[in-house]
Amino acid sequence: MMRYGWTTGACATAATTAAYTALLTGEFPDPVEVELPQGRRPAFALATERLDVDSATAGVIKDAGDDPDVTHGALILSTVRRGEPGSGVTFRAGVGVGTVTLPGLPLPVGEPAINPVPRRLMTEAVRRVAAEFGDAGDVVVEISVPEGEELARQTWNPRLGILGGLSILGTTGVVVPYSCSAWIDSIRRGVDVARALGHQHVAGATGSTSERAVAARYGLPETALLDMGDFAGAVLKYVKRHPVPRLTIAGGFAKMSKLAAGHLDLHSKRSQVDLAxxxxxxxxxxxARILEANTALHALQLxxxxxxxxxxxxxxxxxxxxASVLAPAPVAVDVLVIDRAGNVVGVSGA
Known part of the structure; x- marks a missing residue:
């Protein structure tokens, strides 16, 4: 059975709970228990702790379970300081946590890239600790990920206009192995940013070769390009709910053959090319020769x-x-089929 893990938001909540408790009491709870959605109450071991005169810092190592998460093993730090009376909980981006620079995300431009659910979880955690120890709960919470800026280069953040590091993510606090929820969430945020910037044409590409081909063909800016990967269904379903006038789907011959056969997940483990x-x-x-082909590439060559x-x-x-998935949304869709050299070998609707 695959092992579940914890989101960066859950780790940040645990670190914040421990740091604020230490700020009030002088002692770090270790392990520290947190309340997550769906009734979960996991306990997290602290990887680091530091108590200063006016602040406390606690750190948790992110365990993504058996999911191939880029942030697995990253240190998530929370530093808690006193805030202005009546200010409530204020969030800041520390080292390795990004800042929002483009519209269309669930946070205003200029805000730390700490998503709404993690903010809520941390705010609720502060309130519980404040109530337990008789404090007002007016604090500044600074989240840091020392490796975050380097790790963010492996994510969508630069394209989404999140600069300087990672986003603190999570809706349930739990990482489901191979659900690729972070990738799908990035696709959705990419559509949101494109719409907010007024792009009339966006393109989802299965990889870098097809992305270069579609960008060159239509002159699309980077913010109109969606790193779709295998998740054609995520693009089509989200654009159906949040329409753009025109959508291009671009991909290699094998993956577009799967889409042609009615598959929304184009991963080799979850769908196969239908040679028939x-x-x-x-x-x-x-x-007859195609029916006996070894691969989709062989079929194309034949x-x-x-x-x-x-x-x-x-x-x-x-x-x-x-088009059938998008209907009845007012979205014109076209498809580009690309070979491994980046040549367009099929076009429909463009």
Whole structure:
């Protein structure tokens, strides 16, 4: 059974609880228990603690469980200081935590990239500690991730206009292995930023080769490009609820073949290329040869040798399926099919 982990938001809440408790009592609770959504009450061991005259700092090592999370093993620090009377809980971005610089995110421009749910969890934790020890609960909470700026380069943050480090994320506090919830959330935030910037045309690409091809073809700025990966369904479903006038889906021949077959998750572990479907698009004797092909790439090569535009057939079917998912949203969709060299081998709707 796959092991669950904890979000950066849950770790920040634990560190904040411990730091604020130490600020009031002089002692760090270790392990420190926190209340998360859905009734969970995990306990976190502290990796570091420091008590100064006017502040306290506690740190928790993020455990993402069995999920391949870029922040697994990162140190999440919270430094708590006294705030102005009546100020409540104020958040600041420390080293390695980003700052919002573009509209369209769930936080105003200029705010630390600490998402709303983690903010709520930390605020509630401060209130519980304040009530327990008879304090007003007016504090400044500074979240830091020492490796955050380097780790953020492996995330969507620079493209989303979150500069200087990571975002503190999480809605339930729990990381579900291989749910790729952070990637899907980044897709959604990418759409939000594109809409806020007024882009009329956005593109979701399965990888860097297809992204370069679609950007070059349409002259799209980086903020209009969505790093879709295998999550075509996440793009289509979110754009259906939050429409843009035009959406391009771009990807390699194999992945677009899966979309053409009606798959929304294009990962090799969760969907396979349907060679029978590809064969059905071609005339004989090519169809028989495609049916016996080793891979989608082999099928493409056979078709190119025979002079048959199978990429166009795949693009047409993929676009029809994408349009069915988007309906009835007012979104014009087109599809680009790219080969491994970055050449466009199929276009539909463009």
């Amino acid at each position: 479907l590809l064969a059905s698009q071609a005339p004989e004797p090519l169809a 078709s190119q040798e025979a002079g048959f535009p199978i990429g166009e057939a795949v693009a047409d079917r993929a676009r029809a399926f994408a």
